[in-house]
Amino acid sequence: MSDAVASPATAAKPRRQLDRAVVRFAGDSGDGMQVTGEQFATEAAWAGADLVTLPNFPAEIRAPAGTLFGVSSYQLQFGSRRVYTPGDRLDCLVAMNPAALKVHQRDLKDGGLLIVNTAAFEKKNLDRAGYTGNPLDDPALEDHYRLHKVDITRLTMDALEGLPLNVKEKERCKNFFSLGLVSWIYTRPIEPTVAWITKRFAKNPAFAEANTRALKAGYHYGETAEIFTECYGIEPAEMPPGLYRSITGNRALAWGILAAAERTKLTVVYGAYPITPASDVLHEISLHKRFGVRAIQAEDEIAAVGAIVGAAFGGAIGVCASSGPGIALKAEGMNLAVMAELPIVIFDVQRAGPSTGLPTKTEQADLLMALYGRNSESPVVVLAPMTPGDCFFVAYEAIRIALKYMVPVIVLSDGYLASGAEPWLIPDPKTLPDIPVSFRTNPEGFAPYVRDEATLARPWVRPGTAGLEHRIGGLEKENITGNVSYDADNHDLMVRLRAEKVRRVAQEIPPTTVNGPAAGDLLVVGWGSTYGTITAAVEEVQQSGKAVASVHLRHLNPLPPDLGQILRQYERILVPEVNSGQLVRILRAEYLVDAVGFNRVRGLPLSTEEVREAIDQLLKDKR
Amino acid sequence: MSDAVASPATAAKPRRQLDRAVVRFAGDSGDGMQVTGEQFATEAAWAGADLVTLPNFPAEIRAPAGTLFGVSSYQLQFGSRRVYTPGDRLDCLVAMNPAALKVHQRDLKDGGLLIVNTAAFEKKNLDRAGYTGNPLDDPALEDHYRLHKVDITRLTMDALEGLPLNVKEKERCKNFFSLGLVSWIYTRPIEPTVAWITKRFAKNPAFAEANTRALKAGYHYGETAEIFTECYGIEPAEMPPGLYRSITGNRALAWGILAAAERTKLTVVYGAYPITPASDVLHEISLHKRFGVRAIQAEDEIAAVGAIVGAAFGGAIGVCASSGPGIALKAEGMNLAVMAELPIVIFDVQRAGPSTGLPTKTEQADLLMALYGRNSESPVVVLAPMTPGDCFFVAYEAIRIALKYMVPVIVLSDGYLASGAEPWLIPDPKTLPDIPVSFRTNPEGFAPYVRDEATLARPWVRPGTAGLEHRIGGLEKENITGNVSYDADNHDLMVRLRAEKVRRVAQEIPPTTVNGPAAGDLLVVGWGSTYGTITAAVEEVQQSGKAVASVHLRHLNPLPPDLGQILRQYERILVPEVNSGQLVRILRAEYLVDAVGFNRVRGLPLSTEEVREAIDQLLKDKR
Amino acid sequence: MSEITEAPKKYTKKDFESDQDVRWCPGCGDYAILSAIQKMMPDLGIPRENIVFISGIGCSSRFPYYMNTYGFHTIHGRAPAIATGLRLARPDLKVFVVTGDGDGLSIGGNHLLHVLRRNVNVTILLFNNRIYGLTKGQYSPTSELGKVTKSSPAGSADRPVSPCAFALGAGATFVARTVDRNVAYMEETLRRAAQHHGAAFVEILQNCNVYNDLAWNVLYDRESKIMNELRLEHGKPLLFGPVDDRHGLVLEGATPRVVRVKDAPESVLWVHDDGNTWKAHVLSQLWAPDFPIPIGILMQVEAPAYEEVLLEQERAAIAERGPGDVAKLLVSGDTWRIG
């Protein structure tokens, strides 16, 4: 690779420094936009930028080419300051076909960079996208955007002249041409992509060569073609030093399980039934049999949760992930674990609903179901990761709490975290908190429901332990003995004990971090994947000098013990959520504060802009 | 029956007038206590008393004779004033064996009447009940209670002398002896029981004769035996005039469905999977095939709800009932109805949980599950009957609302209402509100999700209607067209429309009845089966001159539009519930009032006394 | 006793095509099935508005959107239960259930069992592509042992279930198997299924060219098909193999054996009798490579349909005591008057 790869230094055109940029690649499902976006993210990360990504693909497996519903896109924001979200409006849009233009044009900023592949703007594609004429002929387009019409297809074909590939195969390289071009525009290094191509097509050198050539052709095209008059530089962000990698939320959840398995030296049984967007956790787990994590693809979600309850009874860690209707189906099984006081962990990778809903879209609307979606009083611990990388730590923490308190734990991830990626400072597994496990083996004074004083946990017994044979089940149990009991006062006691056990998990929660002044006009409270959006919006408002702060909850049940105190330091409280107002109800009920929700349920993350506006509005209303 | 039946007039001993009395019959499962109690209730009702009953039977099908867990009991309170509850503490306990005494003795008032069947207090039974000696020999018993040791078994045998029955058969009549005795004590007419026996044993005159003789023997024994020095009279209550019957909540639910079927002339499909305490609704429905209500005993609760969603799609009314884990399993199916906007009604006959819990015990802990127990934003209407008889009206109302708004409705009954009975002023079905049904037949301007302006309901179309062929499903739908839509703004709109549709049901809610002063120190807010207890407790407190009122909610979602206004008229708000505090959370979140819960989760109704104490306590705290 | 009415007019295939864009992958076997069903519909002579397609979730379950009839795309695995309720409410409708190997045999196995044993009057089409298509390629309950997929990188550990054997074990009254690429024959089998009284179960071997391409290649490939496809024809001997060297089956006890026709007297050859339930079980166990794979109707027998028995009870109750009357019901049994 000592080949003369164009590197930022060789760019001859004027370079303007930017803080941040938001770029989206959009094209047909078959156009390879996901790979393009991922590689651009890798290049940005290599160059030291902070970044957040947002992949977006159609619900259809292979939508017919050229249709609106077949458009696939990949967006990212990268910058030299902390980047919290994939960005609201686009600085640059690459549209590989008319459908992509039609679907995404409205998200491009006025004056933004619009790069289109003119070759794709022919009759068939225009028809499929529902255009009556060719939008590229409409002068309005050039009025609004800095439009660059590039015949990407032809330029790619030209670059691959002479290679032993057929026309179709060559054409398929065109995404790397656009990647090269955009890499030049934003002075990103193409080395990591060249390396990736070489590895990916190791078995097929002709393809490796073709894609590499297309990439470089795009890069050089930017540099030499007359139409691009400037390019942009983005300084490396100030990020904590260390080794980084890119990680998606689903992979981080899976790796969090592996870390807990390694630490505890326990078997993990992972129960799954495929469902979007949780399936990738299963796929990832299945790759790592060496870690003693045993995955079962069950016949349905009920069996999946059943299997992990059985595993927990056997002294293993039981984990499962699902989404939407799949979580609803787990209620009965989770409730058995509540009654039997067995440690299981459920990942709910929330998707837009109700019912089958919009399987590939994100949402935060399962919070109340996690808390209350089971018959009778059924308290469980609920946690929520804030970023893709945080999924690793929260998965690990969920297992730690489940084992320590002998209690089910629900982790609320979502579709956005699941497939979104961020540069992740790789942790040293040794620095993770310990997870002590001690199985009861002493028959003396043993009873299945004697309780630990600090945690109220009952003892965990591995079947196979002589002298501790016992029987438990879903009928109400007498405290201590664990015998079936219909006694009225015992039931009341057990209801309270199960609740208290969960309440005591509060002792695990570190002091809440307040982002901003410790008291003031307005506090924004969020949870889960809105972390980036809220933080970005609040920082913007803070820069305008307002007394606004935010807190982001990772612990939804129990809530942090210091939260009530914090809430009372602000005049107004705003709770932005991708649901119709769930956490806000909890805060109002719990602390009797007049918290106000900001709610958009569009299957998408909130935008920084709308959250900022909501803050401004509430500050205004106040007066 | 012109035979000289003892009638109240012939009682020669002094009669003391009482306002109310609480009586419990307790004995072995095989002792016929349920029949005894039901007949005593019938007698009391005939004599014009108001009353409330509380049957209580073991979870085991046939528990071994004489054991503590095999005790079966039947309690009722009857009186000349309005009676709201089965009573807290007993004025009279009939204990047919040692186990019954052991289990129930503590509920008897000091100085209460204790009647025991001495014949049953022999070694085997004493052992089984865990007595080391014979408790009847303990003088403390006579110190505390007015103890009457009666050899009921022998007296019955004597009375049946000469009848062509064997010893076992004769012995089995002893419950009617005790019924006769207690009937005398409380001057209840035994005529209805004689009539019942005659009918019940029409095919077996020897049994009819035996039971009648036992009954009368008991009655006469009271009158003539020296040991009973007085008897009690209870004046007829002032109840609205009309024809009355006794009805249990489960039967009333079933009959409510029949009434709606008759009124709408629609087919009803009733989907069921047996589960305690909901099964009796299925049993009752199955008896009435002539009403066009078609019951399917499905393979599980998921299939049961599926079947009624299918029926609703077909233009029929879909109803199902279940309990505990069975309701949890219906979440996914209900959510399909939410998305498809189809009218279904789910009766949740709540039982004590979580998990399998205490299947035969009552609880009110499914409220939050009813509201939130489905993935994503899934609003449904939630109603709750207040008394057994009210179940009839609420079932009917649930169907009316479901059809009018094309929305799922959950009815929260419970184990206490299900098997409890009350004298019920039989309504004239003609006076029930109308349920207009109009299926869309006009293809002009038709689309599956065009909406009615007032209710936002989409049109109901019966398959079979030419020109209206259409397809719906669980994926998000485009408003109006009903086409599958992944559009972000449409999803947001639909989430709001589904919520708004449910919110509009508020226009169906009559002004809230306030029991007591329109403003004051304390308001007690309740819902469901606590109606009687709360009303009794509040009336007691009111009598001591305090400014306390109560409201009882039949509509839990949406809440009555005037509720917020009412709540603000009182200084304190108390919310007694048989759960850990569910409605109280809703009121706090919704109205930001500092409502306080009173919560006991014992698988039993609350007692009037403890609610009164909670009121007193809160009034005291206030100062 | 079926109450389904006759169609007043003659339809063509076009009448059954809805206005929705078909969103399966290009090349998916589902297209051929859709076309076969649309073609076969006019033959049923049922008014379009009296036809309902109910499906679960999966690529296959998208089916109802493409039929210009009533349709309901429901939830994963529950279509048989939903169809049962619909039939009970509306015995005048012709109801189809469309499901997949995951929808029908993984999450929905129980409902399939019960709709079959109850013999509800529905036509059930199970598209078997031996994979979960919609969730992007995990193994299914019909995938072969050792199948390598995203969720089984080391090969699946689950022994597959045979849909037809399962259906027979459940007590189905009509069991058939067809292949997506055999359009004419598929059409004929589907027509017979749709005309069956009671629950008809058809396993349709379908190609998922994206996640499990050519899973049924033994039945697609011109060469291998010759020895692997066993066409079932009622009253005819079970023959397969090259024209010049036909093979047949004989039963020894209940144990089948492959013979060359030229070596065997005609009288010993197994002649297909689709009313024979005993033989149907043996047929359902035949599978390549030891035996050819039976295609066609394995069995069809008559039995009372669940909802018809229930409706007959309703009619009988009304005939005996008249229609229900709530006013009378409310005052039945013990009552008393106050005031």
Place this chain on the structure above:
Amino acid sequence: MSEITEAPKKYTKKDFESDQDVRWCPGCGDYAILSAIQKMMPDLGIPRENIVFISGIGCSSRFPYYMNTYGFHTIHGRAPAIATGLRLARPDLKVFVVTGDGDGLSIGGNHLLHVLRRNVNVTILLFNNRIYGLTKGQYSPTSELGKVTKSSPAGSADRPVSPCAFALGAGATFVARTVDRNVAYMEETLRRAAQHHGAAFVEILQNCNVYNDLAWNVLYDRESKIMNELRLEHGKPLLFGPVDDRHGLVLEGATPRVVRVKDAPESVLWVHDDGNTWKAHVLSQLWAPDFPIPIGILMQVEAPAYEEVLLEQERAAIAERGPGDVAKLLVSGDTWRIG
């Protein structure tokens, strides 16, 4: 490959009796089954602490409380799934599943299907009393058509499913049937089931004397039993009927026919071969009154057990690349250093 260890000491029946009061109705058939199992346990030679009973919900599912082993009384219908997870976590344990006709075939039919097809190493005992006992007497999926119960006052409309036919259709590797009143024979069958490698399915015909008394009277009654009970013994002809007029079965094609032994040459009589899967299907279809009811082991064959295949994959992966190492995993693939 089973990792179950041997018992170090000799147990007696008493060792398997727990301290809990048995709460079935007096006279219930469950008592006899409990006793047979407690009696059979010592023969298995497995340490008591390594034995787990998993059940669902129903009278039958109370079973684990009465066994002095580990036990888990779980939720309705899900015991097979829970047992599967347990076996995967703990292949060193001997796991029994106790279920009923409602628990196992109504709500739990799907899990039963999948535990059988996967051939998980568990012994499944299905107590078939043809009724829902615990919920006080509704008809079950095995109740006969027309059954009058609380939920079917006009007679049930559901055709019953045969548990053994279902199990075979699901691909079970061990299928047997026993009768609660035939204690010695039941014990023997249960022992063989417990020793099977893979999923063993035993249908136990059980009397619910409260809600469905004498449902199996053809097999209880001394008289009728003679012509209705068909004891299966491997390698022996299938014989039944009075001593002086024994009857047997012959197979014509796959179709069985009853013959008088005295009229038939011995060579044509059907000889039981419990390794013959083809014949097992025919056996599973035999039912009174047309045929006698087979009692004993219908079939037992060997196949890989699900969890053992998975564990073998785990072992192979570790053997090949060593045990997992999270620190290494975290830095695998693309990484970059900052600062």
